[in-house]
Amino acid sequence: MNNAFQTEILKLKKNKMAFIGFVFTICIPVLLVLKAVFLDKIKIDYHEWIQTVFMLVNLVLPIMSGFFITQSMQKEYGEKTIINIITAPVNRKVFVFSKITVWFFWYVVVMIVTECLTILGSLILFHSQVTSSAICFTIQLFTKIGLLSYIAFLPVIWIAIRQRTLFYPTMLSVLFFVLLQCAGSQVSEELLPVACFVPWLAIQISAMLPANSQYLYICIASILCSGLLGIILAIFEFRTQDL
Amino acid sequence: MENQIILATKQLTKKYGDVRAVEQINLNVKKGRIYGLLGRNGAGKTTIMKMVLGLISISEGEIEIFGERLKGNEKSIYTRIGSIIETPSFYSYLTGTENLEIFSRLRGTIKKNAVKSALEVVGLPYKDKKPFVSYSLGMKQRLGIANAIMNDPEILILDEPTNGLDPVGIVEIRRFLQTLCHEQGKTIIISSHILSEIALLADDIGIIHDGHLLKEFSMNELEEKNKRFIEIKVNSVTKATQLLENMMKCKNYTVTDKNCIEIYDENLNTEEIADCLVSHGIGLSSLVFKHETLEDYFTSLTGGAKFE
Structure with missing residues (x-):
């Protein structure tokens, strides 16, 4: 597992998609700081600014993350390097786990850098309003939603493995999941009992629910089920796949 | 062994x-x-x-x-086991050395200078800057072989x-x-x-x-059992076969074309056949001593399916 992960890191160093995804995501807080400094005539509120960053990051990061894992898997099939990997030999289950691990590694790095830049930006723009509890809340919210989003999107790797060299079906699935994730913030109270069971809707819902809500547990359970199912399906698909 | x-x-x-x-x-x-x-x-x-x-x-x-x-x-x-299946498959954006380093790490058990020596064996440079995508087909094949032999399989x-x-x-x-x-x-x-x-x-x-x-x-078996024969090309197959049968008492032959005969009789020699045919007015355009090749054997086994 260690060797497989290390080789994924080696590949990551020259992976353009990883770099582009990283730059696109971390640009969001930077651009919003520049916008607030140079373009906004009316001074905006701290919470409003944070919400805008949060909304955009939650839109862009999953898309970039989807691009990253789709391209990572599709390249292995397209360039047929998967044959060299399996004959090295690398256990098929280990290969899937190494992909998931490096995807998580990339995701966490991008998330942390984005969080840091967001906090830095908020300190530049709203120095007097930003308290330590506000910073903690921002970190907590970003991290919680970021991690839940990553887990809910794990079935993407199964689709990527199933589609082999095809890029579009996986990307369309990613966009559909992102759409659902965004729609999650618009779910009405009446639809809440049903929406909680949809993992991608549940990501945003979980951010709005109080800690003691029973729906929060349903949301988290559905997201974890999605992640678990994604991993199991990916391993099963890859283990039975003829290369 | x-x-x-x-x-x-x-x-x-x-x-x-x-x-x-x-x-x-x-x-x-x-x-x-x-x-x-x-x-x-x-x-x-x-x-x-x-x-x-x-x-x-x-x-x-x-x-x-x-x-x-x-x-x-x-x-x-x-x-x-070392292998190349279909075409040599490597990461297009990485150099040959980087590609081999990745696969050597995946194997985990190879010698320290394995990448360098494998590249030397196939005549590719070590630590060059050229990405795999810019390699010629020949270089790609060599890199594939280097990858296959890297772990001394x-x-x-x-x-x-x-x-x-x-x-x-x-x-x-x-x-x-x-x-x-x-x-x-x-x-x-x-x-x-x-x-x-x-x-x-x-x-x-x-x-x-x-x-x-x-x-x-085995190739030795094939060489041993390969049929050796004399192939003659004449202007009249009918007359030539009559001469072969009547004058030279040869029955072991096959007419393979409208003017081509293969003679399997080992007792006959080429001079004897040429003299007999020419002296009886038959135009002889070619007379060669042949033996069945692997291609002929393959063709006969596969029922005439010519090799591409």
Whole structure:
């Protein structure tokens, strides 16, 4: 597992998609700081600014993350390097786990850098309003939603493995999941009992629910089920796949 | 050592739905020899190699390597095998050295200078800046071979390794494989669409046709049993055959074309035949001593399916 992960890191160093995804995501807080400094005539509120960053990051990061894992898997099939990997030999289950691990590694790095830049930006723009509890809340919210989003999107790797060299079906699935994730913030109270069971809707819902809500547990359970199912399906698909 | 079977398949079958891509293949690869898999495109050569390497599942039958029955992705077995399947496959944006470093790390158990020495063996530069995508087809093949030999394997499985190489490159690879086999005792299983290449390289041959193993033989056996004959081209086959039968008492011949006869009678010599035909006014345009080649044997076995 260690060797497989290390080789994924080696590949990551020259992976353009990883770099582009990283730059696109971390640009969001930077651009919003520049916008607030140079373009906004009316001074905006701290919470409003944070919400805008949060909304955009939650839109862009999953898309970039989807691009990253789709391209990572599709390249292995397209360039047929998967044959060299399996004959090295690398256990098929280990290969899937190494992909998931490096995807998580990339995701966490991008998330942390984005969080840091967001906090830095908020300190530049709203120095007097930003308290330590506000910073903690921002970190907590970003991290919680970021991690839940990553887990809910794990079935993407199964689709990527199933589609082999095809890029579009996986990307369309990613966009559909992102759409659902965004729609999650618009779910009405009446639809809440049903929406909680949809993992991608549940990501945003979980951010709005109080800690003691029973729906929060349903949301988290559905997201974890999605992640678990994604991993199991990916391993099963890859283990039975003829290369 | 020569008769020790290092890789054997028993009733090996691969089915895709109702289609049988490979059916009941019984290969026997001897240790320290070069085994050539011959067959037309789509005959099932790559499918067999992929099953041996665990890239595709086995529908029926079994594979034994190093005396052990293959059950799955056994690391202990596959680390002793080097391979190239279809085309050499590497990361296009990485250099040759970087690519080999990745695969050497995946293997985990190779020597310190393995990447450098493997590249030296195939004549590729170490630590160059050229990405794989800019490599010529020949360089790609060489890198594929470097990757296959990097962990000093006991068995090399090479699917069309000379594809895209220029004539000099083909000769170099052939010599290199012969050295690996005959001096270092490696066992090599090779498939190629260049039949003459296999004839020059292989010690043993398996002929695959439509997913079936038609024949397995050694090149020595083939040479021993190859028919030797005299081929004559005349202006009148009818008159020539009458002369052969009446004057020279030869019955062992075949008319292969409207003006071509193959004479298998070993007691006759070329001068005798030429004198007889010319003295009886038959125009003789060609008279050559021939023997059946691997291509002829392949054609006869596959029922006239010409090799591509």
